[in-house]
Amino acid sequence: MSEYILDVTDVDKNFGGLKALSDINLRVKEGTVHAIIGPNGAGKSTLLNVIVGRLAPNRGRVLLGDQVLTGKEPYEINQLGVARVFQTPEIFPELSLLQNVMVPAFAKREGIFKMNFIKSLFAEKEILEHAEHLLEDVGLLQHKDHLAGSMSRGDKRRLELAMCLGQQPKLFLLDEPTAGMSRHDTNRTIDLLKRIKERGMTKVIIEHDMHVVFSLADRISVLAQGAIICEGTPEEVRNDPRVKEAYLGGETV
């Protein structure tokens, strides 16, 4: 077992003639928060899509611990322990919050496919308690019977977090978890993410909001035009002239 939980090696991804990612190397240590920042169109979301199996890279390899993720289906990758929060919350709008959280919990317990027509009361009770606990964690327990589709955007995001947390992933990918949130909601989310961090869950986070990045990240990679131009601690990245030029436009953070 290597000391890195996520190991991305020499990944290229082209869309037609466009090089979306070139020569990406990214290593994330277990238990750390790794932020990926960069201007729009730098390839951040593409990188996440390659990791979760939505896109196949043209070259290169992605490892989770010792397991190769490249070439696997998204559901297989999820079963191996990778959960993802999307830029626009991907939840089950027609189900209640509680059911939203129960579905991933069943996935964790039962695997890719299982037919259980006969409701095992024992298992269901356990899952139910687990789900309520998760909702409490993100502060949504009082709405557990509401339909997910009727919640505010911030609540949907927190719900998605709870859904992913319920699977206790080895690697948690967050694509702009605070985009479009009010300041108040952003701060609540940061608090929540900090609390999760204390549990030692490895996270890769894409974020535009520098406030969020610098309050959470242990290491930062800066992506510009499909390549990683700089990697280091927040302090190093903050002071790197290349970063200022490419991303921050000379503006100090």
Add this chain to the structure above:
Amino acid sequence: MTNTKIVSPKKDMIFMAILSAVVLTMPLWLQPFGAAYPDLMQKFMIFGIFAIGYNILFGLTGYLSFGHAAFLGVGSYTAVWSFKLLSMNVIPALLFGTVLSGLFALAIGFVSLRRSGIYFSILTLAFAQMSYNLAYSVLTPITNGETGLQLEQADPRVLDRMSGIEANSSLPTPNLFGIEGVGYSGFYICAALMLISFFIYLRIFRSPFGLKLRAIKSNQNRMSYTGYSTRPYLMTAFVISGMYAGLAGSLLAVTDPLAGAERMQWTASGEVVLITILGGVGTLIGPLLGAGIIKYFENIFSAFNDTVLLNAFSFLPDWLAHGVASVVGLFVGEGWHLTLGLVFMLIVIFLPGGIMEGISRLARLVTNRSKSDPKSDTHENKEKEQTSAGEV
């Protein structure tokens, strides 16, 4: 939104008890509506089974199949063959009809479920029409083409002959160890099977499996990033609903041992879609109501003919009566599908959740007006719960 609450098994048992009582007393309370004769009540049960099975696929996963009549047809043909070859006992007929439809569904589902949305619908429609045309042409030795598959005096009926049951002068009737598959006893056979089917269907709705199917309907993308392979789930739902259709088809053959290819035509597939939408897609009891209502009105409306209409309007001056009768005549008798079409349009536009949505709106209106505390255990509330599931 009450539907999302976890319903206790005890409440479900009460619900089943009420439903059983309502169904089994049908010969009594349908009397005033003029619908208490066995043929029609059998149809209520059979199309009820067909529709709840269809609802497992369409209501839970949102996959709109336009070819379910194919399974109905396969069930019917299989049942009649079982009568011809094995025994007039209904048990092998129902068993083979259901299993063979399931296998058939497995094959069609294997291909069709590679696509979703409109492409899935078109694929299922294509398969059903293919089966329909095959039944008329190449498969004539099995289906007996246009004449339809019928029982004959000289059929082998191996099991019956072995146990010494010989058909006397008339054609034998399907029976369950002597209980005949026609008339009131036929209705009770259908009713019992409907209740058993409904119970299984209820368990599926309440099970984690049902929850996952609903999650697939709600957001398939999230499902795959949640570690589920959706195809086997869809496949299971498709096969189960195919088996329900097969059971319904075999029951059609039990109550009237004759199978024709028109049972597989696209209009028959369309009918079950209509029944389900009319009753309320994704609601528990909606499809049953839809089946009852459509079959009832089909029966009532198609019975009207010109003479009946002229009598009805005889209070008008003669010239007017003829005019009115000819206009109304368009909507009844053979033309009752026109009425059905209009009603269907009205429902889809004003009550997209079907009759169940209508009932829940009424219930809400009543409870708001009386401002009484919510009666937690009443039938009405129960229906409301289901409807909310259908609305969303």
